[in-house]
């Protein structure tokens with residue numbers, strides 16, 4: 533067992549405004565399609581600060597109440613391990629402004645479910661919409677909820 537395997541920390545945030553959800557249509561060549569905005573936790577940065585910064589960079593909005601609702605891990609094509617911290621935010625200030633990451637759109641939940649999602653992003657969505665359990669762990673390929 534390799535106990536020194538490097539892990540990249542990332543975050544992703546569902547921003548809600550009444551019945552609308554902000555989605556990012558990523559133009560990333562490796563993982564294109566509809567997801568929520570988010571990105572990497574930088575060295576020496578707190579989890580809270582990283583999600584606020586990434587959302588600001590990708591949407592122009594400053595989120596006020598990011599709430600951690602789940603964590604997943606996955607391995608990319610190079611067998612590099614990632615952890616993704618899932619957040620929900622319902623309060624924000626600022627004006628929507630897209631970045632080079634992709635186009636931003638407000639969708640209803642139904643529109644989101646039928647949109648061209650990024651590969652396997654549909655596996656993550658239950659974590660954001662489950663009202664009964666506040667914290668989830670999505671584990672690797674099995675995508676089981678604990």
Ligand SMILES: Nc1nc2c([nH]c(=O)n2[C@H]2C[C@H](O)[C@@H](COP(=O)(O)OP(=O)(O)OP(=O)(O)O)O2)c(=O)[nH]1
Pocket residue numbers: 542543544560562563567570571572573606608614616633
């Ligand atoms: N690349 C990739 N990212 C994924 C997958 N699944 C998944 O949840 N993610 C998450 C991890 C990150 O939160 C986000 C991708 O962020 P990114 O790699 O585009 O990072 P970024 O450019 O937005 O961040 P940064 O470089 O600006 O810091 O999506 C996947 O299969 N591939």
